[in-house]
Amino acid sequence: MKMHLSEDEVAWILEEVNAQGKSIEEICRANHIPVKTFHFWRRRFRAAEAMDEKKIQELMRERDRLQRELAERKEEINILKKFMGK
Secondary structure (H helix, E strand, O other): OOOOOOHHHHHHHHHHHHHHOOOHHHHHHHHOOOHHHHHHHHHHHHHHHHHHHHHHHHHHHHHHHHHHHHHHHHHHHHHHHHHHOO
């Protein structure tokens, strides 16, 4: 019988090992999944987390760049206002 669990359910099962301190075998037995499946999920989610981490870092760099650019534009506006006598 194949089980189709949502990503949230898989994440919850993976977190159970850390949260409850139970062995992987106990968690798998309680959730009716093979140990091999557990390890497959763990590898897949770690890879996804690493990709998410890279994306977050990329977005933070972009945010910093945009903030610097905005500060430069504000300074340009202030200079133009002074030049125009406002």
